[in-house]
Amino acid sequence: MANPQSLTFTAGQFTTASSTPVAKAQALSKADQKKLQKRFxxxxKLANRKIMAEDLDEAELLLKEAQKIAPDNEELLNNYxxxxxxxxxxxxxVVPLMKIxxxxxxxxxxxxxxxxxxxKWQDFPGARKCFEKALKCDTKNSVxxxxxxxxxxxxxxxxxxxxLDSYKKLFYEKISTMDPGIFLPIVDDPALQKAKSETYFNGLVGDVPQNRPAPRQRGEGDKIRLGYFSSDxxxxxxxxxxxxxLELHDRERFEIFIYDYSTTADEMxxxxxxxxxxxxxxRRMSDEEVVALAQADGxxxxxxxxxxxxxxxxxIVFKNPAPVNVSYIGYPGTIGSSKLDYIVADEVMIPPSLRKYYSEKIIYMPDCYQVTNDQRNVATKxxxxxxxxLPEDAFVFCSFNSHYKxxxxxxxxxxxxxxxxDxxxxxIWCKEDLARENMHKAAEAHGVAPERVIFADSVxxxxxxxxxxxxxxxxxxxxVCAHTTASDAMWMGLPLVTLEGKQFAARVAxxxxQTMDLPELVTTTMEEYEAVALEFATNPDKLAAVRAKIKTNRETSPMFKTERFTRNWEQQLERALVRCESGLKPDHLMP
Incomplete structure (x- = not known):
C-alpha cells in the first residue's frame, strides 16, 4: 500500500538507537546519512514484506525501528x-493517513x-470518493x-x-504490494497477470535463498506423502x-497430510x-515453523x-516444505515465479500458445483440471x-458468479x-444493496424495466x-468466468454459454x-456469445436438446468421475516426484 518516496532527511529527523534526537543533521557525515537512508x-522493504505475509507483529517491530530514524516520513506513515x-x-x-x-x-x-x-470498512461509496480524489491529485497514480x-x-x-484503456498502461507499473488477483475481473490479459504476479512475488518473498529438502530415499512399498496447505x-x-x-485417495500408496490455517471450522x-x-x-505457527513441521513430516x-x-x-510453499511444490485450484493464474515447480491445468486451460504467460511448469490433467464431487447433495425440496x-411463465437467464465479475x-x-x-x-446473485440499485439504474439506461433484473440471495x-x-x-x-458455478450448472442440467478468454480465470468454464462434450456452448467473441445465447433462448427445441445432452453426459463424462480424476491426479503427482528423485528439473507433464 505504501508509495515509495524519495527520502529527505532534515535537521531533527535523525535519532540515535536510543531514540534521543541528534541536535543537528549536519553533525552526521554524508556517509552516515547514506547509511541511515539505506537502513530506513x-x-x-522488509516491513512491507512482513505485512504482505501477514507477519504483523514482526512488521510492527521493524516500523518502530524505522520510526527512530524518520518519525514523520510519509512512507513510514503509509506503512503504519x-x-x-x-x-x-x-x-x-486512518490516523497516520490523516497526519499526512x-x-x-x-x-x-x-x-x-x-x-x-x-x-474494507464496506463503505464503497466513500472509498470511491477517495480514489477519485487521489486521481485528481495525481492522474498517474496506478494504485x-x-x-x-x-x-x-x-x-x-x-x-x-x-x-479503462487509458488506465491499462498504468497497471503495468511495478507496485509490489498490489495483489495481482484484484486485476483479474478488470481485464483479460495474461501478460498483465504474469507481470503483476512476478512483482507481487518479489515483494512478498524476494530473492532470499531457500533450502529445498532432498527427496527421501523411498523403499519398496513406501507411501508417497502428500501435503495439502490451505485455510479453506x-x-x-x-x-x-x-x-x-481427498476421501478417495489410495491410502495403500499415498499418505495424506493436511496443514490447516483456517479460522473457521464446520462439518466440512x-x-x-x-x-x-x-x-x-x-494457524498460530509462523511460516517458518510450518515449513519446518512439513519437512520433519517428510x-x-x-x-x-x-x-x-x-x-x-x-x-509457506515458496520456502520449499517439500522436494516438489505445486499450486492447484485456489488461484486462477500464475504465481509468478519458477521457484514454485508446477501449476495444474489441462490442454484447454493452457494450450501451448499460452504457456509463455506462466512461470511454472504445467501438470496437465487428461480431462478437466477442475476436480468435482460426484456425490454432491441437492435439497430435497x-x-x-x-x-x-421469479415469474412463473418467463424465460429465465441467470448468472450466479460473484457480482463483482x-x-x-x-x-x-x-x-x-x-x-x-419476450x-x-x-x-443475478448479488448481496450488495448498492450494486443492486446500480444494476437497476443501468437496466433503465438500456431501456429495460428494472423489475426484469431480479436478484438472488445467498443460500x-x-x-x-x-x-x-x-x-x-x-x-x-x-x-473471470464461471468456475465452481460452471460445474454446479452442469450438475443440475443447466446450459451455460461462455466466452473463452485468454487468461486462466477466463477459460475454466x-x-x-469441453469435458462435458458441449462445444456448442463455447464462444470466442462477444458477438458469437450474444448470438448463441439468443438462439438457445428463442429456440425451445434446441434448448431442450442441449438440456437432454447435459443430463446424459453428466452420467458418462469424466467431468463427474471423481475416482477417475483422483487416480489421474495421483499418477501425475507421482510422475513429478519421480522426475525429482531422478535428479531432473521440473518440466511440463502431459497426460
Missing part, C-alpha cells in the same frame, strides 16, 4: 496505515490508501486507478469504464469441489480431518490450494419460481437479450443447487464444457 529503505488495515483496525489505520493529509492535502497516495480502508476500477465492480457503477478446509468452494477426492472440516492420515492445525509433494486468494499464506421471486460489457449484452427475448428476466450449497433447476440459461461473465 531496508526496514521499509497498511499494518492497521491488515489487523482490521480501521480506526487506527494535514501536512499535504494533495497527497495522492494517502487518499488511495484511505480509500482502501473505506473499502488509485486500479482500486477505482475494482471499486466500480463492487458497486456495479460502471460510469468510469471508458477510462471448511464450507468453501474449494472444499465443495475437493472433499470427495470434520470430513477433511477424516480424509487425512495426519491433520495439522497450523512430505514428498506440497500442494498449495490458495495461491494469492484472500487469507493465503503462499510463502425444489423451490417454486414464485418462492424465488460483471462488467458493463456483459451487462450490455444481457440487456439487449432481454429486449430481444417475457424474459435476468436473475446453502444444497439449496443453491436446487434453485438452479428454475433457470433456463446461464450467461457467463468474461474476464470452457474447460468444463
Amino acid at each position: 529503505k531496508d526496514l521499509m 496505515a497498511n499494518l492497521h488495515l491488515h489487523r482490521k483496525r480501521f480506526d487506527l489505520a 493529509l494535514a501536512k499535504n492535502p494533495q497527497h495522492s497516495m494517502a487518499y488511495a490508501n484511505l480509500g482502501a480502508i473505506m473499502n 488509485a486507478a486500479m482500486r477505482l476500477m475494482h471499486n466500480s465492480l463492487q458497486l456495479s457503477a460502471w460510469d468510469n469504464w471508458d477510462d 478446509f471448511h464450507k468453501h468452494a474449494t472444499m465443495w469441489l475437493m472433499i470427495r477426492m 472440516t470434520e470430513r477433511a480431518k477424516n480424509a487425512a492420515d495426519h491433520y495439522r492445525v497450523v 512430505i514428498d509433494i506440497a500442494i498449495d490450494l490458495k495461491g494469492y486468494t484472500s487469507g493465503h499464506r503462499t510463502p 425444489i423451490p417454486t419460481r414464485a418462492e424465488l421471486g 460483471i462488467t458493463p460489457f456483459e451487462y450490455e449484452i444481457w440487456m439487449r437479450l432481454l429486449k430481444k427475448v 417475457n424474459s428476466v435476468m436473475w 446453502s450449497q444444497e439449496d443453491h443447487l436446487a434453485r438452479l433447476s428454475q433457470a433456463d440459461l446461464f450467461l457467463d461473465t468474461f474476464a 470452457s474447460s468444463v464444457l
